[in-house]
Structures are given as structure tokens and as C-alpha cells.
Amino acid sequence: MTPDEQPGRNEPPDGREVPSEAFAGWEENPSGPVPDAGTASPERKLVERAQNGDKHAYGQLIRLHQKKLFRYIYGLVGSFDQAEDIVQEAFVKAWGAIKTFRTEYAFYPWLSTIARNLAYTQVGRDEKKESLDKIHEKGFDPVSGELGPLDKLLDEESQKRFYRTLMSMPATYRVVFVLRHFENMDYVQIANYLKIPPGTVDSRLHRARQYLLKELKDLLE
Amino acid sequence: MDHAYFRDRVSAFHDRELPLQELAIVEEHIRGCVECQKLLADLEKLDAAVAARMELAQTDYWEDLAHRTEERLGFIEKTEVTPVRRGWDSGLAWKITAIAASLAILVFIGINKDDIIKQDEIVTPPGVREPALPQLPDTTAVMFDLPEQKDEGGGQRRPEETSPAPTPSEVGSARRQVPETVQFQADREQLRSGTAQTESAADQPVTPASQTQTSPGASNLQETSRVAPESRQDERAQPLPVEPRITKEQLQPLPDTYAPQTAEPEQASKTKAVRKKTTGAAEQVQEAPQVTDKNMTAETDADVEAAENELQSWRAERDSLTSELKARKLDMVERFGISSFRSTKSGVRKLQSAAGIEKQQAATEQAYLEASYHVARLTDDRREYQDARASLEEAASRGSSANARLARQFLSQLDRDRSDRPGK
Numbered sequence: 331m332t333p334d335e336q337p338g339r340n341e342p343p344d345g346r347e348v349p350s351e352a353f354a355g356w357e358e359n360p361s362g363p364v365p366d367a368g369t370a371s372p373e374r375k376l377v378e379r380a381q382n383g384d385k386h387a388y389g390q391l392i393r394l395h396q397k398k399l400f401r402y403i404y405g406l407v408g409s410f411d412q413a414e415d416i417v418q419e420a421f422v423k424a425w426g427a428i429k430t431f432r433t434e435y436a437f438y439p440w441l442s443t444i445a446r447n448l449a450y451t452q453v454g455r456d457e458k459k460e461s462l463d464k465i466h467e468k469g470f471d472p473v474s475g476e477l478g479p480l481d482k483l484l485d486e487e488s489q490k491r492f493y494r495t496l497m498s499m500p501a502t503y504r505v506v507f508v509l510r511h512f513e514n515m516d517y518v519q520i521a522n523y524l525k526i527p528p529g530t531v532d533s534r535l536h537r538a539r540q541y542l543l544k545e546l547k548d549l550l551e
Numbered sequence: 552m553d554h555a556y557f558r559d560r561v562s563a564f565h566d567r568e569l570p571l572q573e574l575a576i577v578e579e580h581i582r583g584c585v586e587c588q589k590l591l592a593d594l595e596k597l598d599a600a601v602a603a604r605m606e607l608a609q610t611d612y613w614e615d616l617a618h619r620t621e622e623r624l625g626f627i628e629k630t631e632v633t634p635v636r637r638g639w640d641s642g643l644a645w646k647i648t649a650i651a652a653s654l655a656i657l658v659f660i661g662i663n664k665d666d667i668i669k670q671d672e673i674v675t676p677p678g679v680r681e682p683a684l685p686q687l688p689d690t691t692a693v694m695f696d697l698p699e700q701k702d703e704g705g706g707q708r709r710p711e712e713t714s715p716a717p718t719p720s721e722v723g724s725a726r727r728q729v730p731e732t733v734q735f736q737a738d739r740e741q742l743r744s745g746t747a748q749t750e751s752a753a754d755q756p757v758t759p760a761s762q763t764q765t766s767p768g769a770s771n772l773q774e775t776s777r778v779a780p781e782s783r784q785d786e787r788a789q790p791l792p793v794e795p796r797i798t799k800e801q802l803q804p805l806p807d808t809y810a811p812q813t814a815e816p817e818q819a820s821k822t823k824a825v826r827k828k829t830t831g832a833a834e835q836v837q838e839a840p841q842v843t844d845k846n847m848t849a850e851t852d853a854d855v856e857a858a859e860n861e862l863q864s865w866r867a868e869r870d871s872l873t874s875e876l877k878a879r880k881l882d883m884v885e886r887f888g889i890s891s892f893r894s895t896k897s898g899v900r901k902l903q904s905a906a907g908i909e910k911q912q913a914a915t916e917q918a919y920l921e922a923s924y925h926v927a928r929l930t931d932d933r934r935e936y937q938d939a940r941a942s943l944e945e946a947a948s949r950g951s952s953a954n955a956r957l958a959r960q961f962l963s964q965l966d967r968d969r970s971d972r973p974g975k
Contacts (some may be wrong), residue, residue, distance in 0.1 A: 387625045392617045402614070403609055415951040418620045483607040492604040510566075511601050516569045528568075534912055536562040542594055542601075548598040 362392070367383050375384050377433050380425075388428070398512075399445055405508030408497055409480040420445035442513060488549055495545045499510055503538035510535055554584070561587050623959070630969050633920050635957070645864040652857040659853065862929040868940075869922035872915055879912050895941045916954050920946055924961040928968060940965065 370513040373394065379387035396417055402412040403420075423444050424431075431440060467505055473500065477484070484490045497506060509515045517535075543550070557580045563569045564577045581587045623626045660667065921945060927939035943965070946958035 335629055350792060368775065388624075389617065389626065392620055393613070395607075396612055396616060396620070397607055398780075414616065417616070418623050419951075421620050422624055435893070459657055485608045485610060486604070489604045489606075492601070511598075512605065517563075517566070530566065533559070535566075536559060536895075537595060539597060541599075542663045543597055546600065548596075550593065550600055 363409040373437055374433050377428070377431065377437050379433070381429050381433070382449060386427060391437065396421070397437070401443050402442060402508060402512045403449055404480065405444065405496065405512055408501065408503055408504070412449075416445055416448045419448055423448070456507060491549070492546065495542060498545075499538060499541050503534050503541065506531055507538035507542075552844060554586075556591065557581070557584065557587055560591045562594060565591055622963070625963075628963065635917060637918060642864075642868065646860060646862045646865055648860045649857070652853070652860055656853045656857075668891075750869060782900055792958065858929060862926065864923040865922050865929065869919065869926055872919040872922055876919060877917055879915065913952075913954060916946070920954060920958050924965065927965055 373391070376387045376391050376394075380391060399420065400413055400417045402415050404410065407416065420441060426443050427444075431437070477490060477497065480493060481490060484493060496507070499507070503523070506520060508542055509520045515523070517528040517531045520531045524531070560569060560573065560577050561581065564574065564581065565575075569577060580593060618627065689755055818963050923939040923942045927936050927943070930939070940962070943958045943962050947955055949955045949960055
């Protein structure tokens, strides 16, 4: 898995035929365009106000999305400090480009794409590694199993156990699992993003689930 | 197809990600396979467990994170700069300069204390007796120059209830603009006792033409109070008595042991302030300290000198840190080379040594950033400010390292300082 600054291609790799309009805005929104319901949602109004320079509106967008974004990026990079920095940087970049954002699409997928690309860019710059396996030292200690600062953001012991297990999973499986469960991306989107075949996405996701089923068996009963 | 083929596809089936043809085949298998049904059920439980546990708690951390993001965006100005921990010997030159400047200021004050304090003293000329404060039970009566009156029944009667008094011209003369306190007191005593005489020409009572005997011992002042209502209005409209002022020419040095005359604490004092001088040091009790031009100049010069000294010391430190950073970089290149290390024993040893030096480098850079910030903050030279700022901006652009964050904080603080000082 190699870092890649660009989102996925405009075509699904497995050759499935998809209507072209589904890929409209793909560069901005690899999760696919989310059609507007026809009336301006509260979030859309916030985005429009932010596009007009309303900082307060953008501050509300930050508060609306930062928690979900942080959880996602933390799942990718496994480092609390890095996740925090990437989330902030993503909001900064989004603010810089917000006037180009098309408000008929949902804001979060666009934001998460920026954050995801930053995650891989930063990983590629900081390390001469070829995978994300070794990134999690700063936020998660694989030896002791401690979550570090994330521990304070988890109320229940079962949550802490879930995250400890997730973080202890090999990164190649964990990233696919996070993209699927935290971001609701489908196999094609994950494949495009990670530049791997959808079949590989399937097998890695299967392995990630097997790992969690084994480690969290008692939680599921 | 063996069972492993279907087992490996249960996950994709659960996600509805199988191609249509495969989906039908796998679904048919699952209907008849207990193991695959159990696996499917486990995957559904896992989905529910993940959804229930993946949410992070709503704590103060998120508001703090949002706030920091807004600071990073420049929406909010940061109000303080995180203090930088430095070694005990760092900034030694600045500390010494600051101590020397403080001592210089103290010595200056000590040498010139007489000049500094002297002008604030107000002394009473030896020939002038500290006047006794008048005893005025009724301040209203004093203000309007009205006596206390009692009617025949023993109760007080308002002055306007007496017979009409003299003409307005007589009122003007009866109204004192600048009464002598001693004379005033004497007059009051006389008036209370009912004597008719006053010594001052300004205190000439009204003509007795309108005098009436409303009560035994009616005084001249009583007569002066018998004025027409409109005259009394004019009287009230006239300015209140002003206490005498002591001019500078009258001022003479106080004796060494000066004790104020007896005074009525509840009455208004004649002078604006009471001065007391004790041997050896000047003690001042005053309502409004008087700051002279001489004092202001001395303090401003000392401040400017201290600021200049501080700037120079920061410049010197910055220059020395620049040399140190360059020297260490060269040292690293020479000793460890620029290329990446090989994973050999010697390579690992080199890595460890480099890591140690890198930590020192980061600490030196931190001190360098602080010195740059202070130079930018203190200098009036535009070029020097820009150079210092450029150093901070270069450091701030280096990702998310601790020094980069520190540099950004310094830049925010400089921007805030600059908005307060538009000329820079």
C-alpha cells in the first residue's frame, strides 16, 4: 500500500458499469455525490455562509464534523497527535478551498477526503516506509496496549477494549476496516483509494473481522 | 466449490458486495449451511458492537480542539504564548543586563530622591498658622450664610419666614466670596452669641431698617438673612466660598518635626492635602500624587535604556545560536553523512548518536526561535523585523513538529502586537 495524494480514479477498477453521473464530482467526493433533498439543509446553509466568509458558520461546521473525522483519521494513522494535527490541517485546507466547494454535495465526504489525503501525505513525508504498520507508536503502544490520550475520550471499558483491539490489528487490515465501518465506504471506493483490487479489499476486510471476532468474542455474546 | 470458497465470501455477502451471479450462489449455500449462518450472525453482532463502541465521548476536549483549530485558522487571536522551558544558563546575558538595568534605576532614584520627592511636598509657611477647622453644625447654613434660628416656641424657623430683609445690593455685600477661616469662625461665634458687631467690612450687616426683633439676641447675620426670596435665590446661585490657596511664593521648607495643628477630622480641611515629613525619608499622604515632568523624563529614559539593553542581548543570543545551529549541522553531515543509514550495527550506533544530536539541535532551534521572536518584538528596524519574522515563518512551515507549532504561536503573538502598534 503506497501513499497517494490523489483520490481514486474516475472508474471502478473491476470494470463494473456505473452511470456516469454517479462519478460527477468524484475528485471532490470519492464517496459519491450526495444529492440534495431539494431544500437547503442546515449544514448546507452553514457551508453557504462560510463561503461568504462567515467564520462563525465555519466554526460550527468544525464542531459538527471534527469528532467523526478525528475518529476516522485516528483509525487510519493510529497516532493521537498526528490525528489531531491532520484534522486541524484538514479544516484549514478546507477553509482555503471552500469557495470552490459545490454545495449540492455533502460537506463531510469532501472534508474527509482532504483529511485522508493529508494522512497519507504526512505518512509518506515522515517515514521512508512502505506501509502504515509502524505509524502507531506515537499514539498507541503495541507492547503495553495503552491507548494514550484516546483513553480519556472513551467512557466505557468495553470501548477502550474495542479500540485497543482495533489498534493492535495489523495496519493493512485496520485501514480497510476503518474505511468500511467508520466511513461507510464501499469496496469500490476503498479499492480506488488504496489502489488495490476490490477482491483484496474483500479479503483484508474478512481478515480484520475474523481478528475482531476472535479478540472480542465475549463482548459479542 | 469447496466450503472454504463460500466461507471466504460470507463477509462480502454480508456487505452486499458480491456480483449478482455470485450473490445468488452464496445465498443458496448459506441457507443450507449452519456454520456459514453462524458466521453471518457473528458479523451482524460485530457490526452492532462496533457501532455501539466506536463513538468517542463528548468531553471538553472537542471544544478545546475546535478552539485551537480556529486559532490556527486565525479566527481567534491567541492571547498568550506558551512559556519555553530553557536551561538555567540560557539567556544569561539577558538576565545580567536586566539586573544591571534594575540596579541602575534604583541607584538613580536613590541619588535623586530629593528632587523626585521634593516637588510633591506642600509646606505651610512658618508665619501662617494652620487654621482651625470651623465648627459648623449646619453646613447648609454655612453655605447660604444663614444662621440657625429658633422661634419663640423653641423650634427652629426657616430664615425666609422672618421679615423681609434688605435689598439685593446689601445681599451682595453680605455674601462672602473668600472668607478668612479664622475671621469666619469669629463671626460665627459672634452671631451665635447674638453680638451685633462684625469686624470685616465685607461682613457689614444689612441696614437695620428692616431689622425686626423676632427672637432675643437676634444677630446681624440674622438680619442679613432677611432678604427677599429672589435675592436669596441669587445668593444661592453664587459660587460657594473657596478656601484660601497658598501660593508657591509662600511655601517654605517644613521644619524637621512638623505636626499638623489640631483639626476637626469630620470637617473639610483648608488645604487640599496634609503633608507630614519625618526625619530621614519623606512620607506623603496625599489624595492625588503630583507627577512632575522631571520624574516622567527619568522613568522614560530608564525604560528606553532597559528595552534597548534587552534587544541587544536578544540579538547577541540569536547570533550565537545561529552559529551553533550551523556548526552542529555541519558536524552531523561530516560525521554521519547525508544519506540514510544502513541497518547494520554501526548504522544503528550512528542512528543513536544522530538521535542524540538531533535532540540537542531541536532544543537549540527552540531557543533560536524564542530569540528571533524577541528581536522582532523589540526592534524598530523594519529589516531586522522582517528577517526575524522570516526565520519564524520558515520554522512554522515545517509541518507539525513542536518547534513548528512554537513558531506559529510566536507569529500569532507578533501579529497581535503589530495590530496594537500599526507603525511597525
